[in-house]
Amino acid sequence: MRLRTALTTAVVTAAAATALTAPAASATTAPCQEKDLRVSAGPGGSQNTARISVVNEGGRACAVDRIPTVTFRGLDGSAQPVPPSTSGPYVLSPGERGYAAVRTAAPGTTEGHVVRSLSVAADPAHYGVTFAASAVGMADGIRVWEPVTTLWHASRGAADRALSAGTG
Numbered sequence: 001m002r003l004r005t006a007l008t009t010a011v012v013t014a015a016a017a018t019a020l021t022a023p024a025a026s027a028t029t030a031p032c033q034e035k036d037l038r039v040s041a042g043p044g045g046s047q048n049t050a051r052i053s054v055v056n057e058g059g060r061a062c063a064v065d066r067i068p069t070v071t072f073r074g075l076d077g078s079a080q081p082v083p084p085s086t087s088g089p090y091v092l093s094p095g096e097r098g099y100a101a102v103r104t105a106a107p108g109t110t111e112g113h114v115v116r117s118l119s120v121a122a123d124p125a126h127y128g129v130t131f132a133a134s135a136v137g138m139a140d141g142i143r144v145w146e147p148v149t150t151l152w153h154a155s156r157g158a159a160d161r162a163l164s165a166g167t168g
């Protein structure tokens with residue numbers, strides 16, 4: 001599994017294009033407190049994918065990192081963002097939900113490791129929430145090989161499309 005690494009010029013260009021579609025943070029938008037967020041995960045509709053979401057249950061707008069931090073029990077590193085991107089704020093108004101999708105391995109692959117859980121944090125400064133493999137629709141374990149995650153999106157469909165676009 002690869003760790004987040006320095007980005008090339010092409011990646012920075014892609015990140016700049018992505019930043020144009022992400023909600024902008026104002027200079028006064030504070031980071032979200034972990035206690036004000038509800039993080040969820042469930043089956044992704046296809047083998048080796050999961051859908052994740054975060055809801056701002058606090059009383060004010062706040063910002064999380066636009067790249068969810070997805071890690072896997074017993075493995076170093078985290079899922080890489082697609083498209084490749086750098087950290088930045090993603091603002092959630094009170095009651096607003098952000099959606100992302102995670103692919104852990106290509107269907108049918110025999111490479112990688114099988115783990116029993118994954119953890120999701122809306123921001124790398126947070127501890128996050130751990131979900132059993134069965135909770136994300138992978139009862140036989142989560143096969144991890146070059147995992148990827150989308151950025152946070154305003155809808156589940158947008159996150160699914162971003163994951164599909166990241167495959168090719």
